[in-house]
Amino acid sequence: MMSKLxxxxxxxxxxxxxxxxxxxxYLDELGANPFEVLTRSSGEWTLRFLLxxxxxxxxxxxTGSAWPLRLRRMFGLFVFFHVCVHLLTYLWxxxxxxxxxxxxxxxxxxxxxxxxxxxTLLLPLALTSTKKMMKRLGKRxxxxxxxxxxxxxxxxxxxxxxxxxxxxxxxxxxxxxLVLLLVRFKxxxxxxxxxxxx
Amino acid sequence: xxxxxxxxxxxxxxTEQAIYxxxxxxxxxxxxxxxxATLLSPHTSVAGYGGKTLKFTEDxxxxxxxxxxxxxxxxxxxxxxEFGTDKYSPAKNAQALTTDxxxxxxxxxxxxxxxxxxxxxxxxxxxxxxxxxxxxxxxWSMVIPWIxxxxxxxxxxxxxxxxxxxxxxxxxxxxxxxxxQKRNVLPWxxxxxxxxxxxxxxxxxxxxxxxxxxxxKQNGAPLRLVVPWKYGFKSIKSIVKITFAExxxxxxxxxxxxxxxxxxxxxxxxxxxxxxxxxKERRIGDFLKRKTLSFNGYAEQxxxxxxxxxxxxxx
Numbered sequence: 001m002m003s004k005l006x007x008x009x010x011x012x013x014x015x016x017x018x019x020x021x022x023x024x025x026y027l028d029e030l031g032a033n034p035f036e037v038l039t040r041s042s043g044e045w046t047l048r049f050l051l052x053x054x055x056x057x058x059x060x061x062x063t064g065s066a067w068p069l070r071l072r073r074m075f076g077l078f079v080f081f082h083v084c085v086h087l088l089t090y091l092w093x094x095x096x097x098x099x100x101x102x103x104x105x106x107x108x109x110x111x112x113x114x115x116x117x118x119x120t121l122l123l124p125l126a127l128t129s130t131k132k133m134m135k136r137l138g139k140r141x142x143x144x145x146x147x148x149x150x151x152x153x154x155x156x157x158x159x160x161x162x163x164x165x166x167x168x169x170x171x172x173x174x175x176x177x178l179v180l181l182l183v184r185f186k187x188x189x190x191x192x193x194x195x196x197x198x
Numbered sequence: 199x200x201x202x203x204x205x206x207x208x209x210x211x212x213t214e215q216a217i218y219x220x221x222x223x224x225x226x227x228x229x230x231x232x233x234x235a236t237l238l239s240p241h242t243s244v245a246g247y248g249g250k251t252l253k254f255t256e257d258x259x260x261x262x263x264x265x266x267x268x269x270x271x272x273x274x275x276x277x278x279x280e281f282g283t284d285k286y287s288p289a290k291n292a293q294a295l296t297t298d299x300x301x302x303x304x305x306x307x308x309x310x311x312x313x314x315x316x317x318x319x320x321x322x323x324x325x326x327x328x329x330x331x332x333x334x335x336x337x338w339s340m341v342i343p344w345i346x347x348x349x350x351x352x353x354x355x356x357x358x359x360x361x362x363x364x365x366x367x368x369x370x371x372x373x374x375x376x377x378x379q380k381r382n383v384l385p386w387x388x389x390x391x392x393x394x395x396x397x398x399x400x401x402x403x404x405x406x407x408x409x410x411x412x413x414x415k416q417n418g419a420p421l422r423l424v425v426p427w428k429y430g431f432k433s434i435k436s437i438v439k440i441t442f443a444e445x446x447x448x449x450x451x452x453x454x455x456x457x458x459x460x461x462x463x464x465x466x467x468x469x470x471x472x473x474x475x476x477x478k479e480r481r482i483g484d485f486l487k488r489k490t491l492s493f494n495g496y497a498e499q500x501x502x503x504x505x506x507x508x509x510x511x512x513x
Contacts, residue, residue, distance in 0.1 A: 031286055032275030032482045033338055096487065101475060109473050162473065164336075165454055166283035166383045 010071060014078045017045050018085065035093040042086035047159065049079040050152050051176050058183045061190050073129055076148075080126040083119055111161035118154035121147050149184070152177055247273075249411030254345045257327035266329070267340035271482050273414045277334065278435060279384055280369065280376040281416065292415035294375045295436070300420045306366075306442035309357035316420055320406065322355070323347035327410075328403055328424070333465045333494045335429035339479045344424055345407030350398045352440075358394070362442035365397045366390075367423060367434045384450045390434035391447030391461065392425065393503075401426055401499055404437075427493040427500045429463045460513040464504070465494035469513045
């Protein structure tokens with residue numbers, strides 16, 4: 001009974017940041033430039049959910065619990081949900097669907113190039129996230145979904161390249177990603193952490 | 199002072215009715231109502247923002263019936279890295295700054311170097327209102343009713359020598375009160391500069407107030423530069439030092455990213471920032487973006503300063 005409730009509860013919890021954001025937007029509480037805040041926040045939540053998704057496999061190895069893997073797909077789809085909001089704010093509020101300008105942006109500005117590339121790579125992952133697709137793709141599913149690491153690196157690079165001078169925030173994301181990549185590709189490290197904490 | 203009203207910008211071009219009506223939809227709170235009240239009487243300097251009231255002559259030249267950005271927005275959305283790198287922190291963090299007593303050191307290639315006290319500066323320079331557009335390099339803009347005086351007045355009093363080709367400005371460096379200076383985000387103190395003819399141009403002012411009252415601390419109190427045809431970061435805040443020099447000064451932002459922030463930094467829709475196009479901007483409070491104007495709409499007054507210069511090279 002309890003375990004059946006956990007997943008829907010976490011689902012609702014994951015919706016909270018964006019609900020609060022749009023509530024503040026509606027109440028005109030986002031300051032002088034609310035559109036900038038929408039883009040910025042949706043982008044930050046994309047990265048947060050992305051790192052959370054990547055943390056699930058190591059968390060399973062660390063705790064032995066099955067829960068992290070049961071939640072992984074949901075978190076992954078929240079990444080996709082947030083990035084769609086983020087992309088929409090860029091296409092609409094920044095460029096008002098001026099496709100000439102958007103294409104120029106993608107070609108000329110590396111941070112946009114990386115962001116768009118990350119979104120494009122995320123598309124097939126979202127589309128193949130169903131159980132049916134998992135079965136149909138079999139072994140290939142796993143190799144396809146390894147793209148998530150490339151996407152995460154592109155996402156963090158996108159953030160690093162867009163800030164003007166203060167790199168503190170993007171560096172925090174980069175550091176967490178680095179740790180997650182290390183424990184993913186050097187599982188020995190994880191064993192050490194596990195023994196150290198026992 | 200002769201400043202002609204540019205003929206090429208009609209007020210309908212600046213605030214299209216559609217844009218204007220559209221933004222109403224987004225203004226639902228009481229903040230919106232305050233802005234609307236200000237709009238109805240753009241000339242009355244609404245007292246009561248909390249600052250000391252200033253005596254000044256009203257701007258009759260620059261008002262083009264553009265909607266003023268509300269005091270609330272002007273004083274709560276600031277790029278002032280000395281008080282934090284986001285635009286919301288300065289309004290809170292800048293309150294720690296002591297702005298009285300304040301003095302400005304004048305030096306370099308001048309006949310009359312020395313230290314000027316703020317009270318004396320205010321006594322010697324009659325204040326006037328200047329309603330200017332402010333265009334940030336980040337693609338947003340405001341319309342601000344500054345109170346100040348032409349920088350040229352101050353320069354004439356200092357009597358620059360023939361060697362003075364440039365003016366360098368320096369912001370206060372006081373990490374104990376300017377928390378942002380505890381981190382090396384930018385080389386401190388903040389430095390900016392102008393060519394002598396730019397500094398002497400009648401549009402260039404030293405502002406000491408806005409909306410009829412002394413400057414809020416987050417807006418660069420007690421005195422700051424305002425150069426309306428250049429990107430906002432050129433308009434250096436809380437000035438403590440003005441030096442006249444033969445060589446072109448290197449500004450803080452140029453030191454950090456020379457390919458992104460040049461010495462001139464004139465508002466120019468034709469020259470992209472490496473990371474974004476400068477063709478459009480969002481006026482704070484608007485939903486739709488508007489076209490960015492060459493020299494921020496002040497081409498008639500200042501374009502001649504750059505005759506024969508390749509503005510793509512000298513960006």
